[in-house]
Amino acid sequence: MLLNIAKTTALVALTAYTLNAADFNAQAEKDRIALVKYFEAKFEDPLKNRNTFFPYSTDDELENNIMSGLKFEDFSKGNYSFSKNGRMSYDEIKEMPPYEEFVEKGEALYEKPFANGKSFKDCFPDPSQAGVMYPYFDETKKDVQTLTVAINECLVANGEKPWKTSKGPIAHLEAFFAQSAQDAEKVIDVKIDSATAAEAYERGKEYYYTQRGYLKLNCAECHVIGAGQRVRNESLSPFLGQVTHFPVYRLKWAASDKNNDGLGTLERRMSGCIKDQGQVPPKDDSRDMKELLFFMAYMSNGMKIDGPDIRK
Ligand code: HEC
Incomplete structure (x- = not known):
């Protein structure tokens, strides 16, 4: 009996959650x-x-x-x-x-090791995914994460200086990610x-x-x-x-x-x-x-x- 109630309650809770999630x-x-x-x-x-x-x-x-x-x-x-x-x-x-030469520059930046030997690959293992997955809502930080911010966080976490966010290297790297996402036919979701x-x-x-x-x-x-x-x-x-x-x-x-x-x-x-x-x-x-x-x-x-x- 108790078990049944527990089961039903769990089911109700689960249904309510599923409904909300869709909502x-x-x-x-x-x-x-x-x-x-x-x-x-x-x-x-x-x-x-x-x-x-x-x-x-x-x-x-x-x-x-x-x-x-x-x-x-x-x-x-x-x-x-x-x-x-x-x-x-x-x-x-x-x-x-x-812009093609700048996409290539972006790819070179992606490959280039930081002073600590790591690289952008450690933060963004799949360039085509990096080109489509931002912005997303980070449920842990309760904040929107954007590609521009993620790139600078990656630099800082690896002991590098953050980049200017309007143009230059950041735009080159983002262009390489966007091109990779386009080539992989990624869809915004x-x-x-x-x-x-x-x-x-x-x-x-x-x-x-x-x-x-x-x-x-x-x-x-x-x-x-x-x-x-x-x-x-x-x-x-x-x-x-x-x-x-x-x-x-x-x-x-x-x-x-x-x-x-x-x-x-x-x-x-x-x-x-x-x-x-x-x-x-x-x-x-x-x-x-x-x-x-x-x-x-x-x-x-x-x-x-x-x-x-x-x-x-
Ligand atoms: C007075 C009219 C006007 C207002 C208001 C305005 N824009 Fe624009 N926007 C333009 C013009 C003109 C362009 C260049 C032509 C185009 O691509 O639409 C442009 C271009 C853009 C583009 C580039 C589109 C592309 O395909 O390259 C974005 C993104 C954009 N606007 C976002 C915004 C946002 C966000 C706001 C509000 C904060 C805004 N705009 C308010 C006139 C306006």
């Missing part, structure tokens, strides 16, 4: 599916649905530049996902990608397995949707509602798929670098947008930045890693 990502999944639906509807037939989605675009833009019939995976290429003109120059540059992870997601989401700066814009006004429209000379990229391709080699960044090294981390790009909004961006290893990144990565779940990539 922790319920809100995030709802958000993600809504975002996918929004973008597929928006780019199904931009000209026909202009009143709903493109009220400010010109006839010329809608008839001659914006593509239609885009599906989920198509959104991984930023504004080249939908811009015919942009896509032509993109395809040309991709024939001889200017951010998990939310606890209430604390769900809270981190919610805080990241709040950051994304908070209006800031002198224009009082939030990220979504440009990258969800605004995606496909123009700001000055730039087409705004869709939020969906925005994290699949980093680090990115920007022609603009290359032009201001003495080695023509235009590679930069995702944090560098996000900080650029926050600065453009007239704000001081959070530090790359801060909770705000990591949780924002966690939220953004979850929203691209199910998409293939296709970094590194090029941008204007």
Whole structure:
């Protein structure tokens, strides 16, 4: 009898746990599916649905530049996902990608021993896995872990100095990881397995949707509602798929670098947008930045890693 009660209680407890575990990502999944639906509807037939989605675009833009019939995976290429003109120059540059030499540098850094004889291999045994498993929620530290932070923690744990987090060696190593993940056809799969992870997601989401700066814009006004429209000379990229391709080699960044090294981390790009909004961006290893990144990565779940990539 007692044993039976114990068994039943254990079963009830187990069921409750299983239900909760499935529940922790319920809100995030709802958000993600809504975002996918929004973008597929928006780019199904931009000209026909202009009143709903493109009220400010010109006839010329809608008839001659914006593509239609885009599906989920198509959104991984930023504004080249939908811009015919942009896509032509993109395809040309991709024939001889200017980031290749930096991917090789990244591989050399991966192989190179630290002063203590160990190397990045000890921290990241599988480069293709390193290119897809971040960010994740570390249930022990109760904090989001990002690749950028993990690389610097690896350096420090081995008695080396941490790297600058925006460009240079860190971007090279991340490019090597991204390329390895792309070659292995890895798919983004951010998990939310606890209430604390769900809270981190919610805080990241709040950051994304908070209006800031002198224009009082939030990220979504440009990258969800605004995606496909123009700001000055730039087409705004869709939020969906925005994290699949980093680090990115920007022609603009290359032009201001003495080695023509235009590679930069995702944090560098996000900080650029926050600065453009007239704000001081959070530090790359801060909770705000990591949780924002966690939220953004979850929203691209199910998409293939296709970094590194090029941008204007
Ligand atoms: C005023 C409009 C505006 C706002 C607000 C804005 N951005 Fe951007 N963002 C841009 C423009 C313009 C670009 C360059 C063209 C493009 O790729 O969208 C860009 C590019 C990006 C990219 C690179 C996309 C790629 O594929 O290379 C990321 C990531 C990004 N923004 C994140 C953010 C985040 C996060 C926020 C909020 C903290 C934000 N942006 C707010 C205008 C904006």
